[in-house]
Amino acid sequence: MTRNFRDFDKNSSDESNIEISSEGEDSSSTLHDNEDDSMGQDSDDLTEECQQNTDIAGNEEDDDDEVVKAIKAEKTKLRDHPPSISCDDFIVDISFSPVKNLIALANIVGDVLLYEYNNEETKLIETHELHLKACRAVEFNEDGCTMYTTSKDRTIMVTDVETGKLKKCYDNAHQEPVYSLLSLDNDKIVTGDDGGTVKLWDMRKPDPIFSIKVGEEYVSDMVTNEAQKYLVCSGGDGVLTTVDLKASKIYITSEDYDSELTCMGLFRSESKLLVGSSAGKLYLFNWKEFGFHSDEFIGQKHAIQCMLPITQNIVITSGEDGILRAAHMFPQRQLGIVGQHRMPVEVLDISYDGQYIASCSHDNDVKFWNISYFESIENIIDVNQKQNKKKDLINNLPSSTVKNASDFFSGLV
Helix, strand or coil: CCCCCCCCCCCCCCCCCCCCCCCCHHHHHHHHHHHHHHHCCCCCCCCHHHHHHHHHHHHHHHCCCHHHHHHHHHHCCCCCCCCCEECCCCEEEEEECCCCCEEEEEECCCEEEEEEECCCCEEEEEEEECCCCCEEEEEECCCCCEEEEEECCCCEEEEECCCCCEEEEECCCCCCCEEEEEECCCCEEEEEECCCEEEEEECCCCCCCEEEECCCCCEEEEEECCCCCEEEEEECCCCEEEEECCCCEEEEECCCCCCCEEEEEEECCCCEEEEEECCCEEEEEECCECCCCCEEEECCCCCEEEEEECCCCEEEEEECCCEEEEEEECCEEEEEEEEECCCCEEEEEECCCCCEEEEEECCCEEEEEECCCHHHHHHCCCCCCCCCHHHHHCCCCCCCCCCCHHHHHHHCC
């Protein structure tokens, strides 16, 4: 989760339709106009039989791709989702509760805002003034009863969600500002700081279980699997470092990459690790084989700041251009645009029931997107079918409000 505190706009809005132009807009419009003219042609000298044959051919062409058909069918359905949350201060991190309709927003002044949400409203129920400086990360524990927060002030706060009371405070938890946090279970968390140090904490103990140096730059993200034997850390120095949590030592360090490694996600029953970079590339690793990637993909021209696995095969990524894009990784295929912001997107999270994702941007808005349609799309993707990129470019996903998909895809390589 990359935190960028430099330039951000405090003026925000949430329009239902956003139209973005690109350099290829004129040619794209011309292409669509030509296609419309061709398909709408109705000359008098065509016989009824020829017209029927043309209609049949057109229908067969539309039926070529079952994925596109499913997307078009989903567009006709009502996509209910909670309204956006507009904030006065820059939102650094967000986290859904794992048990109920509750989302936590950590902001740049050190506060955490708790909102209840449903399809009709988002309601602020609590504001916790926890940190003296920017609150950089917020997470819930497994049962959703405890909330962990970290900050630029180098503290870790543990708060009871129901009562709002502070349960524990680790003052001067790191020598450098704390950058990232991962909840392992109801009692354990790991934190990473700006100087590349990772610490494992047990809430029942006053001191960290261990502290280990994994890099020279900030620890951008951390991930582990269900066994919780290995902790993989991505860093601003372009290195992937894996820590053996049981042995409290470094397991393996990857080759140096030519850009910052910014975010990670697990797929295929936790057998595959996908890593995003500031160069717009995605690197695929086999689990426990973290020395060098097994495959790589060109995601987009802009930096990838965050990613979110939503099925065993589908990932949503976003970053500097503010566009949320969905891709199927096995095989690799761009599926379309999930949603969009006016400014860069820093963080994504998924609700406990898997129905919504939320995204926060430099425009101080948190937006919700209904992604339930991905279940039907994933089940019909043919791994042996050749991708028709032209069709994919002109089909938006049902959650997106964008008018012209091809404009947004101009950011892809």
